[in-house]
Amino acid sequence: MSVMNAREYGAASELDPASLIWEDERHYRVHTRAYTDQAVFDAEMERIFARVWVFVGHDSEIPNPGDYKTAYIGTQPVIVTRADDGAVHVLVNRCVHRGAVIAREARGTVRDFTCPYHGWVFALDGKLLAVSERNDSGGYAPDFDVPEGLHRVPRVDSYRGLIFACLDPDAVDLDTYLGRAKKTIDRKFGRSPVGRIAVRGKPFVMRYQGNWKFQVENIVDAYHFLHTHKGFVALQAKYGETTGDYGAHKGGSAKAMRQVRFKGSSWALRHGHAQLENSGTANPDELLSGPHREYYEALRDIHGPDEFPFVVGRMSGTIFPNLGLIHQQIRTWRPIAPDVTEVTIYLYDLVDAPKEFNDGWMRSQERFYGPAGHGMADDVDIFARNQQGLAGSAVEWLLLERGLQTDEKLANGDTKGLPASEAPQRALWQAWKQLMAQR
Template identity: 55%
Template sequence: MSRTPEIDVGDYVREIPGQQFLVRTEAYTDEDVFELEMKHIFERTWIYVGHETEFPSAGSFKTAYVGRQPIVVIRDKEGKIGAFFNRCVHRGATLLREHQGTVQEMRCPYHGWIFDLAGRTRLVSERGDPGGYGANFIEPEGLLRVPRLESYRGLLFVSLDADIQPLASYLGELKTVIDAKLDLSPVGRIAIASKPYVCRYRGNWKLQTENIVDAYHFMHTHGAFVKLQAKYGDSTGDFGVHKGRSSREMREQRFRGETWSCRQGHGFARVPAADPGYLLDGEFGRMYRELLDRHGEAAFAGITSKATSTVFPSMGMIHQQIRVWRPISVDETEVLIYPYEIEGAPDAFNAGMLRSQERFYGPSGFGMTDDTEIFARVTQGLRASSVEWLVFDRGMDSDERTESGDYRGLPSSEAPQRALWRAWKKMMQQASKHA
């Protein structure tokens, strides 16, 4: 039996500034809470649905979800990208089920209605047959368009809230991370050139949101990988990611830099390059020297830093990948990992980075398997619901609040996780008022 009706959802997060930050167990396990999240968080925020390079020509499409609502993003014959609810306006069948592909039109497999690439109704099948549609039939104009679709530097987001703030404003301080990652390209662009690696785990979607920006867990959750790296160094092809060193050196590296808690719910952790000079004199020194000349020292420091980030509620960027997570149910989540290429970079650079990501994030890698095992263990542990709270206090006493209302924390602070929960509480309190 759900306990949600007995508890004010707004009371699921308790914060004593600078001292204590607690989250109620039911925030991860209660089915009623999950239903509220789908309606009052996922349908009222910006949700990442793809990158412009995934739509190279007319008819290129990709299916996605806003919470649990299916949508299709597609490029029309005029070159414009549009987003529609993936549902025939006749009897509700899903039009496109493949993850992505190319079509000449969108045809309903149930009764054969056809819609063009701009979503307009082009054919109502057997319209004049006996028992068909008469003279008074009001033909639907076409598919229902998703209210908002915007792009930031090629990253496509949609929202079901027609009145939501512009995407650039919503991203806030996180734009500094996105800009730095894209400015690693000599031409300022990235490209997604392959299908994603897809996995599912038993656990709530917020576990992935918390984890991708959690510097605290790495030496523990990925302990076996740390020992492997310490023994074999870069012979496993690290390409500068999770670079092989002794455990002490790896720990020191992870306690450098900063973390951020953004008021919109985003979080990020940023670690400066250990030796920028090594990059300038290394195999790809020419590319890095050109970047330094173009952007200057301050921006170059950001471009060469290692940053992990999350866009509230369900998209992240880490190393050279975009990651998306989709809630299936209160205790099941799908994760899609999209490696991307740096346009204008040497082929060897992109190939090396891809090999590095396969080593840690791919199906036979260490990272995702370690994390999903931990998510399963957390989900199992949360069944001990008599333990009422989870603790997110780390670094609160040293977080600094900025003039914009964001928080800047030390390297392993749980500031990014608190960003999620502050935004979550605000939106869920609004949901409770309308319940």
């Protein structure tokens, strides 16, 4: 295969993304530069994050008029706000006067937004309400061309409380964009008897020294767990649920955990989404006779006997480019630089589920993902190791070929793979290649 020399990559406008992916019947490989090059990163912000639906929040974070939260669409800061009429708006977090960020707090409640630099005032929907000292000495001319207000992101929509925004007014509708990935959301939120979740408390925010796509790949990577998290696996084998597992990581020995984890299917979905789907990690009969019997019986009645095992089983997924759903958490990530990424983890309660059930899952999340937990520390160390390894130029390609010969491509464009296939990782790169080819 003819491949452009790594030194020949130039500005984002000159990139040939096809040359960064080596794909044929026997190979699926990604060039090092796709993770390390500044021009690639700049093109991703223009061709991916500025053109697709990006997760910006959950409606339980802004339940009332005047509530807002800050978020990012790629490197673009935005404000997600609920106006007086209850409508949700996503506003570019930048004053139209001199460019200052309007809101810095993660969440808050206001009557309006006032720029701290010169005091311009904006409504909850972004409309400009007042220009301070407009007619005072040195003020604006009578025919001053007054801006309408903060720039509104043109497309805002939601699915089951998850709020998405899109900078491209011509993008496909959100329902089409999500496709089969809605199953991940439906099953996760379907654990609530009323089908709703509520974000719980403040999120856990951390940064790692690595590319944003490492996190996308990892959250749906069934292959790494027993190796990357070897210390946790030993802890689980020794202490089991007495450490607060609450069913998140089933299995005693490493062998038993492997048997549990290597069940089910992996999915590479259109638009870059991915899923790990496994009904075998939960024993329905055991759950229906356990301490939360009535709760599980209600779920079985709601979803039916065929769907019930999937709802209570193991399922994780990604919504490309910046959202992950795993266990009882929402995880989102924002790219800062080719080698710097920020990850935010939101724990949530299942509305109308037993309190001790929600509390137990929170303890499990803290044990594995929290600041003193095992899992996140393992993962970010691997991401940093990856980035460190890619700093060299002696080896050009990364291999994503696991399961390539056994994946089943469906007529609708989705691909179903074996449980530890790298089909979910290839989903990311298929969408990446298509979007990056657009000018």
